[in-house]
Amino acid sequence: MNVNDTEIAWAILQKSGYTRTKALDEADVILLVTCSVREKAEQAIWNRLQHLKALKARRLQARLPLHIGILGCMAERLKEKILHREKLVDIVAGPDAYRDLPRLLTVAESGQQAANVLLSLEETYADILPVQTSAGGTTAFVSIMRGCDNMCSYCIVPFTRGRERSRPIASILQEVKMLSDQGVKEVTLLGQNVNSFRDLSEVHFQSAATPVLSRGFSTVYKAKPGGLRFAHLLDQVSRIDPEMRIRFTSPHPKDFPDEVLQLIQERHNICKQLHLPAQSGSTRVLEAMRRGYTREAYLELVHHVRDSIPGVSLSSDFIAGFCGETEEDHQQTVSLLQEVRYNVGFLFAYSMRQKTRAYHRLQDDVPADVKQRRLEELITVFREEAARTNRAMVGHxxxxxxxxxxxxxxxxxxxxxxxxxxxxxxxxxxxxxxxxxxxxxxxxxxxxxxxxxxxxxxxxxxxxxxxxxxxxxxxxx
Ligand code: SF4
CATH class of the missing domain: 2.40.50.140 (Nucleic acid-binding proteins)
Known part of the structure; x- marks a missing residue:
């Protein structure tokens, strides 16, 4: 997400006449695109700002301007507090305020600090074609939606990236076509919850169908009816270039229509790879996390996915030591890892974030050393299972x-x-x-x-x- 946000911010600045440098000493403007998902990610930014202090002091001495900005989720979470805490920072821009960057920088040039942290109900940057920043240009990210309405109790994302909104299909297809023309060979469609994608802009195509969740899954919000859904988007994107691989991330386990699974199975250029973020293997913890599914429903989905797409590669996210997690809950997560045997895993110790439901209603009661020990156990089990799964490919x-x-x-x-x-x-x-x-x-x-x-x-x-x-x-x- 942040790679893609960087490309969007960069495209906006390029239009305003800014050029890019890879040499920090040459830069007149340094913008840090930030993440707030865990405390550690924010701490990395505060540390980075300390390093930039000396650079800015040298510039001031030489009477050369240097403006520093904080962009993204940390800007949204802490807002003007960043400007008060760190005088070094000139501008703060939330994830929906990148169009305002040229104005914010003009304010900064006049010697004042400036902030825009307004969240939008509509902003998808649909008309901004991101400038690829990755070297080589073989793979690219394409944002298809922004924000999230799920409100999992541990998660800061709905507060920093706002309400869920989908980008119109036409603009997504235009971007993928442009990438194909540039020789990009793999595109990852990006969103917090891609399978709840719903393009409501093409009203004449709307179907009256309201979404139906599979057994064992629930949701905390009422999904809007109609619109063009993710299966339609995936179908259209996969037809653009038969030599371009298509991936997507992240889907939520609660919205997995069979049409999507069928498409993955049928199309040679949609990767047989799915991210199924589980977070925990304990139904009790999943309930406290407000994930909208039980362990049993999740496992049923895994079996259904494996039946529908033979040989599918699975990845997942896990949190160790969430509020109230007991040793028994932890063992349930260990056994889920053993049962599913993921190929790729993203595992982290729980880090409580202000504003979230967990912050207001739950106790962060698992001691740090216990969280760390459980995390290490999960990583060990994940690695053993992934190594075993990967070894099955030897000789093929x-x-x-x-x-x-x-x-x-x-x-x-x-x-x-x-x-x-x-x-x-x-x-x-x-x-x-x-x-x-x-x-x-x-x-x-x-x-x-x-x-x-x-x-x-x-x-x-x-x-x-x-x-x-x-x-x-x-x-x-
Ligand atoms: S689905 Fe849950 S974990 Fe994922 S971004 Fe939305 S609130 Fe956060």
Whole structure:
């Protein structure tokens, strides 16, 4: 989300005549795009500001301007308090205020501090085409919606990113087409809750159907009826470029229509990979978190997903030590990890955030050392299961989208398979599947068939077999 927000803010500033530098010493403006999900993320920003203090002091001495801004969720959460606490900061802009950045910077140039933290019910930056900031340009994020209405009791997001709103489909398709024309080979559709996507702008297409939740799932808000749904968007996006992989994140387990699962199964360019954020394996804790499902409903969904999409790769999020979590609850999470066997996991110790329902109604009563110990136990179990799952791929071939040289060795290439697992292989001459006589070196953006020779919990290693295409590889399989 923050990568995408950076690209949006950057596109707005570029239109106003700003140019980008990678050298901190050359910058007249430094903007930090921030996260508030955990205390640790905010602390990293306060530390960063301390480092920038010396730079700003040097600039002042040389009478050269340097303006510093805080953007994103931390700006929204703390608002003007940031300006009072840290005089170094000139501007504060919340996630819905990026269009106002040029004005805020003009105010800062006149020597005053400036803030805009207004949240919007409509802002989706639909007309802003983000400027890609990632090196190589093989993969890109495309924001399809902003905000969230779910109000999970631990989560600050509904307070920092506002109410849920979907971007019109037409503007999403235009952006994906533009990325395809630029040679981008993988797009991740982004939103806090992508499967509740609902484009209400095309009223003539509205269906009267009100959403129906599967058994064992509930929601705290009343979803709007009608509009074009996520399955429709996914269908349209996947038709733009048969050589472009499509991923999406994050869906909420409570909104998984069969149409979406069917599409994933049918289309060769929609990755057979799903993020199913569980957060806990204990129904009692899930209830306190207000996640809208029980352990049993979640597991039923996992089985349904695996039946519908054979070989699907699953990832998830977990929180260790939420309010009131007992050893028994923790063991339930351990057993969920063992039962589901995720390929990828994001696990964190609980960090209470002001404003959330948990802050007002629950006790952050699991001691820090217990949270840490439980987190370590979850990580150990997750790694054991992921390593076992990944080892099952040894001896089989995987289609890898090459991202570039491996960080560890210039003689190796790094990319990701369909399941979003990192694959490393030697940068050697290989056959081109389109012309068996030609030997080629794979480049970023190429698809390479790799035979897996070893696996750990996070990485696969292998030998390259040939360069191919997404469509050709799907036809062979
Ligand atoms: S679904 Fe829950 S955890 Fe995810 S952003 Fe919304 S409130 Fe936060």
């Amino acid at each position: 071939s995987q289609l890898v989208l090459v991202e570039g040289p491996s960080k560890r060795s210039a003689s190796e290439l790094c990319g990701r398979n369909d399941g979003n697992i990192k694959v490393i292989f030697p940068d050697a001459e290989i056959e081109d599947a389109a012309d068996c006589k030609a030997l080629v070196r794979a480049q970023p953006g190429d698809y390479v068939l790799v035979k897996v020779t070893s696996a750990s919990s996070q990485t696969l290693k292998g030998v390259p077999l040939c360069r191919t295409t997404l469509s050709r590889s799907a036809a062979c399989c």
